[in-house]
Amino acid sequence: xxxxxxxxxxxxxxxxxxxxxxxxxxxxxxxxxxxxxxxxxxxxxxxxxxxxxxxxxxxxxxxxxxxxxxxxxxxxxxxxxxxxxxxxxxxxxxxxxxxxxxxxxxxxxxxxxxxxxxxxxxxxxxxxxxxxxxxxxxxxxxxxxxxxxxxxxxxxxxxxxxxxxxxxxxxxxxxxxxxxxxxxxxxxxxxxxxxxxxxxxxxxxxxxxxxxxxxxxxxxxxxxxxxxxxxxxxxxxxxxxxxxx
Amino acid sequence: xxxxxxxxxxxxxxxxxxxxxxxxxxxxxxxxxxxxxxxxxxxxxxxxxxxxxxxxxxxxxxxxxxxxxxxxxxxxxxxxxxxxxxxxxxxxxxxxxxxxxxxxxxxxxxxxxxxxxxxxxxxxxxxxxxxxxxxxxxxxxxxxxxxxxxxxxxxxxxxxxxxxxxxxxxxxxxxxxxxxxxxxxxxxxxxxxxxxxxxxxxxxxxxxxxxxxxxxxxxxxxxxxxxxxxxxxxxxxxxxxxxxx
DNA sequence: GAAAAAAATCGTCATTTACCGTAAAATTGC
DNA sequence: GCAATTTTACGGTAAATGACGATTTTTTTC
Numbered sequence: 001x002x003x004x005x006x007x008x009x010x011x012x013x014x015x016x017x018x019x020x021x022x023x024x025x026x027x028x029x030x031x032x033x034x035x036x037x038x039x040x041x042x043x044x045x046x047x048x049x050x051x052x053x054x055x056x057x058x059x060x061x062x063x064x065x066x067x068x069x070x071x072x073x074x075x076x077x078x079x080x081x082x083x084x085x086x087x088x089x090x091x092x093x094x095x096x097x098x099x100x101x102x103x104x105x106x107x108x109x110x111x112x113x114x115x116x117x118x119x120x121x122x123x124x125x126x127x128x129x130x131x132x133x134x135x136x137x138x139x140x141x142x143x144x145x146x147x148x149x150x151x152x153x154x155x156x157x158x159x160x161x162x163x164x165x166x167x168x169x170x171x172x173x174x175x176x177x178x179x180x181x182x183x184x185x186x187x188x189x190x191x192x193x194x195x196x197x198x199x200x201x202x203x204x205x206x207x208x209x210x211x212x213x214x215x216x217x218x219x220x221x222x223x224x225x226x227x228x229x230x231x232x233x234x235x236x237x238x239x240x241x242x243x244x245x
Numbered sequence: 246x247x248x249x250x251x252x253x254x255x256x257x258x259x260x261x262x263x264x265x266x267x268x269x270x271x272x273x274x275x276x277x278x279x280x281x282x283x284x285x286x287x288x289x290x291x292x293x294x295x296x297x298x299x300x301x302x303x304x305x306x307x308x309x310x311x312x313x314x315x316x317x318x319x320x321x322x323x324x325x326x327x328x329x330x331x332x333x334x335x336x337x338x339x340x341x342x343x344x345x346x347x348x349x350x351x352x353x354x355x356x357x358x359x360x361x362x363x364x365x366x367x368x369x370x371x372x373x374x375x376x377x378x379x380x381x382x383x384x385x386x387x388x389x390x391x392x393x394x395x396x397x398x399x400x401x402x403x404x405x406x407x408x409x410x411x412x413x414x415x416x417x418x419x420x421x422x423x424x425x426x427x428x429x430x431x432x433x434x435x436x437x438x439x440x441x442x443x444x445x446x447x448x449x450x451x452x453x454x455x456x457x458x459x460x461x462x463x464x465x466x467x468x469x470x471x472x473x474x475x476x477x478x479x480x481x482x483x484x485x486x487x488x489x490x
Numbered sequence: 491g492a493a494a495a496a497a498a499t500c501g502t503c504a505t506t507t508a509c510c511g512t513a514a515a516a517t518t519g520c
Numbered sequence: 521g522c523a524a525t526t527t528t529a530c531g532g533t534a535a536a537t538g539a540c541g542a543t544t545t546t547t548t549t550c
Contacts, residue, residue: 075266309507310537501542506536506537510532
């Protein structure tokens with residue numbers, strides 16, 4: 001079996017498993033639909049059902065979707081993404097070897113063409129703290145992580161793997177206290193091309209020092225809400241693609 | 246999260262995913278019920294339903310089990326195994342790091358106490374070909390693999406990982422042509438304590454040579470059918486345990 | 491080859507799913 | 521702040537699930 005098909009299958013199984021085991025399959029379906037950046041209408045169209053059906057699941061009116069429904073759902077969101085160049089699936093592919101728990105992932109995607117760090121920062125109202133000289137470097141995707149959740153479930157080698165999986169990409173940490181704990185895990189060559197912190201309570205001096213030492217650009221996003229930032233990223237993502245929605 | 250719970254969760258997700266994505270959820274449910282060595286009645290009892298319900302799924306009268314059903318099913322078979330000492334779950338645990346496709350696995354289990362190679366061979370009418378001097382070594386479990394399937398989907402490093410995952414255990418290869426292809430993959434220190442071939446069409450001289458060189462006991466089972474052999478293993482497995490069925 | 495164990499069959503029934511369509515509410519874009 | 525987009529809410533319907541239990545068939549065991 002070609003490796004792409006294998007990744008696809010593993011991702012499919014993971015999503016399907018998560019939905020079936022969830023206490024609220026609908027919520028989980030929504031999580032994945034959103035992870036794939038699909039409005040209910042598009043998904044509904046692809047499934048050949050009316051949008052209210054999707055809503056009925058997600059809002060919990062239908063509490064126990066049958067395996068057929070789950071299968072159809074999973075295969076459709078993956079196929080739709082593949083038809084658009086596989087931005088999400090490919091981004092997941094680099095995570096798959098890593099066994100990162102998906103619940104820490106808020107958003108993930110590749111860009112269809114590389115964009116500069118500057119462009120990304122402009123889009124999410126980012127203020128650069130260190131590494132100004134690298135603003136013109138190109139990045140090819142991003143990963144948004146719930147930091148407080150990640151600190152709960154990830155060991156320091158877990159963080160390391162996260163860094164490795166985001167090589168040439170932006171790692172966006174939301175829900176950050178000081179930024180210190182994730183950054184200290186950084187050692188080794190392979191690491192993200194950009195760190196963005198969001199929702200920092202009190203920025204730690206050490207955090208900046210670490211970023212300097214490791215020569216990774218570090219920025220803070222001034223967006224009010226996480227949701228807002230995700231939406232901006234989504235727009236950016238779409239701009240790079242030839243998606244026809 | 247403790248590592249045991251993590252393994253449990255991953256296994257659960259994998260099974261649930263497989264069922265939901267299957268073209269025949271019922272067949273897949275049966276596969277897993279059998280993997281856990283549970284008769285329909287016991288499973289039905291644990292689920293608090295009548296046995297015909299299980300049969301209705303497995304035979305396909307109910308074609309699209311709801312997520313609730315899948316969840317209950319998966320959690321029940323795993324919990325039942327854990328209550329019996331986790332013979333199956335633990336055996337899977339050593340596979341989990343390895344990403345072995347479960348469709349090549351026909352049967353897998355730990356023993357509650359180690360048994361000698363001799364004992365195992367007696368139980369499945371095994372004839373030792375090489376490594377007679379090691380008959381008194383203890384083994385702690387077994388893995389039965391469909392070789393023709395494995396040759397299809399496993400690379401040679403895949404086989405290597407299989408060998409590593411069966412350290413101190415018996416690796417039972419059924420559906421074998423010559424035995425050559427799997428054995429040539431063997432290099433390195435970590436490997437099963439015993440190879441058993443079943444259904445060999447024409448034993449290759451090289452196969453025996455390889456086993457000799459690597460000093461791994463090699464045997465052939467003279468059981469007529471695979472099913473028969475699996476049943477014998479099942480009995481053996483039960484003897485080592487304090488299961489109260 | 492009979493007894494026991496396990497699995498399959500199937501009629502039946504209450505509950506839910508899977509679906510539509512429409513109207514209302516919420517969210518987002520400028 | 522208004523238009524556009526997206527999501528919910530909900531009444532309704534046919535089909536399927538989820539369940540039982542009695543009976544038959546198949547498989548295993550001694």
